[in-house]
Amino acid sequence: MAFKPANNIQDLQYFGEFGGVNPSISDSSTYTFLSAKTMFDTFEGNADGCYLYSRHSSPSNLYLGEALAAMEGTETATVTASGMGAITPVFLQLCDAGEHIVSSRTIYGGTYAFLKNFTPRLAIDTTFVDITKLEVVEAAITPKTKILYCESVSNPLLEVADIKGLAALAKKHNLKLVVDNTFSPLSISPIKLGADIVVHSLTKFINGSSDTVGGVVCGTQEFIDQLRNVNDGAAMLLGSTMDSLRSASVLKNLRTLHIRMQQHSLNATYLAEKFEADGLKTVYPGLASHPSHDLFKSMMNEKYGFGGMLTIDVGTLDKANALMELMQERNLGYLAVSLGFYKTLFSAPGSSTSSEIPEEEQAEMGLSDGLIRFSIGLDADIERTYDMMKACMVELNIL
Ligand SMILES: *Cc1c(COP(=O)(O)O)cnc(C)c1O
Numbered sequence: 001m002a003f004k005p006a007n008n009i010q011d012l013q014y015f016g017e018f019g020g021v022n023p024s025i026s027d028s029s030t031y032t033f034l035s036a037k038t039m040f041d042t043f044e045g046n047a048d049g050c051y052l053y054s055r056h057s058s059p060s061n062l063y064l065g066e067a068l069a070a071m072e073g074t075e076t077a078t079v080t081a082s083g084m085g086a087i088t089p090v091f092l093q094l095c096d097a098g099e100h101i102v103s104s105r106t107i108y109g110g111t112y113a114f115l116k117n118f119t120p121r122l123a124i125d126t127t128f129v130d131i132t133k134l135e136v137v138e139a140a141i142t143p144k145t146k147i148l149y150c151e152s153v154s155n156p157l158l159e160v161a162d163i164k165g166l167a168a169l170a171k172k173h174n175l176k177l178v179v180d181n182t183f184s185p186l187s188i189s190p191i192k193l194g195a196d197i198v199v200h201s202l203t204k205f206i207n208g209s210s211d212t213v214g215g216v217v218c219g220t221q222e223f224i225d226q227l228r229n230v231n232d233g234a235a236m237l238l239g240s241t242m243d244s245l246r247s248a249s250v251l252k253n254l255r256t257l258h259i260r261m262q263q264h265s266l267n268a269t270y271l272a273e274k275f276e277a278d279g280l281k282t283v284y285p286g287l288a289s290h291p292s293h294d295l296f297k298s299m300m301n302e303k304y305g306f307g308g309m310l311t312i313d314v315g316t317l318d319k320a321n322a323l324m325e326l327m328q329e330r331n332l333g334y335l336a337v338s339l340g341f342y343k344t345l346f347s348a349p350g351s352s353t354s355s356e357i358p359e360e361e362q363a364e365m366g367l368s369d370g371l372i373r374f375s376i377g378l379d380a381d382i383e384r385t386y387d388m389m390k391a392c393m394v395e396l397n398i399l
Contacts, residue, residue: 003073003189003192005070005071005072005073005186005189005258005301006071006186006257006258006304008070008071008073009067009070009071009254009255009257009258010255011070012066012067012070014063022248022251022252023059023060023063023248023251024059025060025244025245025248026051026054026058026059026060026244027244027245028054028058028244029053029054030052030053030054031050031051031052031053033050038050039052043230045225045229045230054241054244055236055239055241056228056230056236057078057228058244058247059244060244060245060247060248060251061078061079061241061242061244061247063247063248063251064079064216064242064247064248064250064251064254065077065078065079065216067251067254068200068206068216068218068254069218071185071186071254071257072181072189072190072191072198072218073189073191073192074191074198074218074219074220075219075220075221075224076218076219076220076221076224077216077217077218077219077224078216078217078224078227078228078235079202079214079215079216079242079247079250080214080215080216080217080235080240080241080242081213081214081215081240081241081242081243082201082203082213082214082215082240083108083110083180083182083199083200083201083202083203083204083213083214083215084110084111084114084201084215084240085215085235085238085240086199086200086201086215086216086217086235086240087111087114087180087199087215088114088234088238088240089217089227089233089234089235089238089240090178090197090199090217090227090234091114091115091119091124091147091149092119092122092234092238093223093226093227093233093234093235094146094147094176094178095119095124095146095147096124097122097123097124098123098124098144099124099144099145099146100124100125100126100127100142100144100145100146101115101119101124101125101126101127101145101146101147101148101149102126102127102129102137102140102141102145102147102148102149102175103115103126103127103128103129103147103148103149103150104128104129104130104131104149104150104151104154104159104161105128105129105130105131105361105365106131106151106154106155106156106157106159106365106367107149107150107151107154107155107180108151108155108180108182108201108353109155109353109354109355109356109357110356111149111180112128112354112356112357113356115128115149116128116356127140130365131150131154131159131161131166132159132160132161132162132291132292134162134165134166134169137166137169138169138173141169141173141175145173145175146175146176147175147176147177147178148166148169148170148175148176148177148178149178149179149180150163150166150177150178150179150180151179151180151181151182151183152179152180152181152183152184152188152190152299153183153184153188153285153296153307153309154183155182155183155349155353155354156311156349156353156354156367156371156373157283157311157365157366157367158183158283158284158285158290158309158310158311159292160285160290160292160295160296160299161179162292162295163177163179163188163190163193163194163195163299164193164194164299166194166195167193167194167195168194170194170196171194176196176197177194177195177196177197178195178196178197178198178199179195179197179198179199180198180199180200180201181198181199181200182199182200182201182204182205183204183205183307183309183339184307185200185205185206185257185261186257186258186261186301186304187261187265187300187301187304187305187306187307188296188299188300188301189301191218193299196219196220196223197217197218197219197223198217198218198219199215199216199217199218200215200216200218201213201214201215202214202215202216202250203215203338203340204338204339204340204375205257205260205261205264205308205339205340206250206253206254206257206340207249207250207253207254207340208253208256208257208260208340208341208342209253209341209342210338210340210341211249212246212249212250214242214246214247214250215240215242217235258303258304260340260342260378261304261305261307261308262303262304262305263378264305264307264308264340264375264376264377264378265286265304265305265306265307265308266305266382267308267376267377267378267379267382267385268284268286268305268306268307268308268309268310268374268376269284269286269305269306270382270383270386271310271374271376271382271385271386271389272284272286272287272310273287274386274390275310275312276289278390278393278399279399280312280313280314280393280398280399281312281313282310282311282312283310283311283312284306284309284310284311285306285307286305286306286307308339308340308375308376308377309339309373309374309375309376310373310374310376311371311372311373311374312371312372312374313368313370313371313372314370314372314393314398315370315398316369316370317348317350317351317369317370319370319396319398320348320369320370320371320372321348322396323372323392323393323396323398324346324347324348324372326392326395326396327346327389327392330388330392332344332385332388332389332392333345333346333374333377334346335347337352337353338375339375340375341375341377342377342378343377343378344374344375344376344377344379344385345374345375345377346372346373346374346375347372347373348369348370348371348372348373349367349371349373350362350367350368350369350371351369353373354367
């Protein structure tokens, strides 16, 4: 059967204990065993279908994990308490002291801070590269390199990674290609393009209601088992476990992701085209002017569009701040970090979500002071939103 991410979620069936249309929530941290022998076997990882303790696994977390694995086309997945709680164990599971990571330099601020400031304490070093230049990526690989890391669509600059090209490099040098697909769920399927492991912050589009943090690692059964191993599994031992009540609520939101992504993409495309036509410096992968527009097109599952994220550059931080405050006053969205909400969210990444990145490095990668990152909401009347946003810009002499 053809790989269809949203169908794959839709086709899963889980019933509740009494035939409920939603699976029952497993409201337990520990599980009884009928025999002591089964408990021992479970500890050893040899008793399929038995639960031991909910930091290791729980029925609710497995339901959500299986749905996300179906979406990404991996054998299985493990859900975590946050996106960072998914990403950091992957690095620590795959790298020993003395080993090396090659990472895109335009990545989520927290991931950047972890690789820049934290893993060097464990003698794991990272070289940050311009991920859009495959020859630069390859030149950074050393005999100690274990991981090639990128975001399919990067935060906040919306650079697009050539996942097929990176997968070929990973294969050639025997590395794992790990892709953070938080900005482009359903639109891009990294595994289909050759990635080994996909991570997400569920906090954003996937959950979509800005009411919780969460994360997932999608990969092979072998790798997920390693992460959850009671003796040396980074996910198990670092303890960033999602709570069952929360995984049940994320699973319910996941079921409408395809409809939400279509509307986010539709609205973002409309605004990006209008902003660009007005002469604003606009970055959106769906615009023909985006340097990786064709690449995105060649990778995407077309139906879900180019996603809900766009940036504009209004020149200075003062102007950016004034515009964001005025838009918020007029209820066009919220001045808030994060993304994937029904309401438009905007922030100036240089002074917020990417402030972990030193100013010189921000300048070098093109992250300017006047940049505003938008996560476009699910507005029913995007023409009205545009008219009102434009009025704000005219009032502030931006247009
Ligand atoms: C938010 C985000 C993360 C971190 O996720 P949390 O749920 O906040 O821990 C990682 N990667 C990207 C691309 C993000 O946007």
